[in-house]
Amino acid sequence: MPDLSWARQRKFLRAPTIGYNAEVYRHFRDIDNFPNRLAVRDLCLITAKDSRLTADSKMRFFYDRVLKLPFKPTVVGVLKENFDDAQIKYKCQIQLYFKQDLDSVPDNYAPLDAQITFRIDETAESITEAKYKALANKIRLEFALNNGYRWSKGKYICWYKDAAKGYDLQIYALNATEGEQVIKKVLDIQGDVFEEDNFRITEPKKASDNITSNQAILGKSYKKRRWRPTGYVRFAYADLIVRGISDPICLVDRTGSRYRPVHFVP
Structure with a gap:
């Protein structure tokens, strides 16, 4: 029996305007000037008959050997006002990713x-391997087990600010209850208690755009950008950012794409 789930995923990966193949085409858009790159491009493209294993190996080759992503420095963006805050600007940072x-x-x-x-109460001078491994284990338990914690993203903005503890969270959630649950889950990593006074919510009047019409750009048809669409996002991986270290320390990974995670949970 054919794997219908993989067939649909493969269709998305091969989509001409978005997805993996589109990214490959964009990277090799100069093949008219450098014909030798054509063969490399074709090695990277996923075909209609590729198995999941073959597609995975092609993507790893493209990202690791062609783009060399594992060897590139990580750029971390921080708001100017946060950077100027002398109390937290050098504190270590944890980033949780969902997809x-x-x-x-x-x-x-x-x-x-x-x-x-969010920030933790550790600096480059105070953080130790034992400390970040303890955090990694807590994140593994809270977010990575049972196929990964998932929550419903949406148009409501749930804010939670506690500068003294390093929290300045902005969660786009389906509703206030969902946003509060996500925030409490994050606070549980360090054993912090949810404070109602630190929580507020913004409810836009505009409805979410889950499906949009097409628009023509340069003679091609593209989907219009969606406005705060709703849908479940699932925990993918968590990184620790330490000032003075160019690359993040991967604490937990479910994707198989991160470099030497403390915990890998397939």
Whole structure:
């Protein structure tokens, strides 16, 4: 019996305007000037008959050997006002990444993703291997087990600010209850208690855009950008950012794409 789930995922990966193959085409868009790159491009493209294993090996080759992503420095963006805050600007940072399951993504749309970032009360001088491994284990227990913690992303913005503890969270959730649950889950990593006074919510009047019409750009048809679409995002991996270290320390990984995670949970 054919794997219908993989067939749909493969269709998304091969989509001409979004997905993996589109990224390959963009990277090799100069092949007219450098014909030798054509053979490399064709090695990277996923075909209609590729198995999941073959497609995975092609993507690893493209990202690791062609783009050399594992060897590139990580750029971490921080708001100017946060950087200027002398109390937290040198504190270590934890980043949690979430992504929508590919088989749940509507055709011709990119998967939803989310990132949650907060500071911990450690600096480059005070953090130790034992401390970050303890955090990694807590994140593994809270977010990575049972196929990964998932939550429903949406149009409501749930804010939680506690500068003294390093929290300045902004969660796009389906509703207030969902956003509060996600925030409490994050606080549980360090054993912090949810304070109602630190929580507020913004409810836009505009409805979410889950499906949009097409628009013509340079003679090609593209889907219009969706406005705060709803959908489940699932925990993918968590990184620790330490000032003075160019690359993040991967604490937990479910994707198999991160470099030497403390915990890998397939």
